[in-house]
Amino acid sequence: EDKVVQSPLSLVVHEGDTVTLNCSYEVTNFRSLLWYKQEKKAPTFLFMLTSSGIEKKSGRLSSILDKKELFSILNITATQTGDSAVYLCAVEADEGAQKLVFGQGTRLTINP
């Protein structure tokens, strides 16, 4: 059974801290890994990763994939209160047609 596990499930830090969120997976025929940010509404896309070792960056956020060890990390540096959200990891698996398997999410709270 395809599985995506995120850790920690919840994290509380102070503004300015750096955080690392983890996502490990076991899926059939891995295609890509995606990170989303979900505030009080629909998830919004952050990154798509397909190749090992290539870091994707967007401002203070960055992510990298390790296809050998089957995990990805999402780093957020110099955190701000606006980074408070649930961060979702999803893996695209191909079992004849594409499907997405999501992890449970990490709830990140940034305190001022």
Place this chain on the structure above:
Amino acid sequence: EAQVTQNPRYLITVTGKKLTVTCSQNMNHEYMSWYRQDPGLGLRQIYYSMNVEVTDKGDVPEGYKVSRKEKRNFPLILESPSPNQTSLYFCASSFGSRTRLYEQYFGPGTRLTVT
């Protein structure tokens, strides 16, 4: 404006009363999908569609039906809703190919309560 719309946004209904949640996208996306989100369980895929008249089951299809008669629309049908289908539902769409999905755009969500 590129968007995915869902209707209704909120719905309270009773057990057994058939309902349809509509989803429409204006980005000419091939791929559309329905998810439900429950506390502690993350997003779980219900059904997805690679193109018109092509649908497939996700992880939790029981109790749901879908159809894809037009590229822009992907309605979710609950023939006989039960309380365990109380959840937050998201529709999403993206460009897709036989090799890879691309960035998914999510609708605003439909909060369904079945009593």
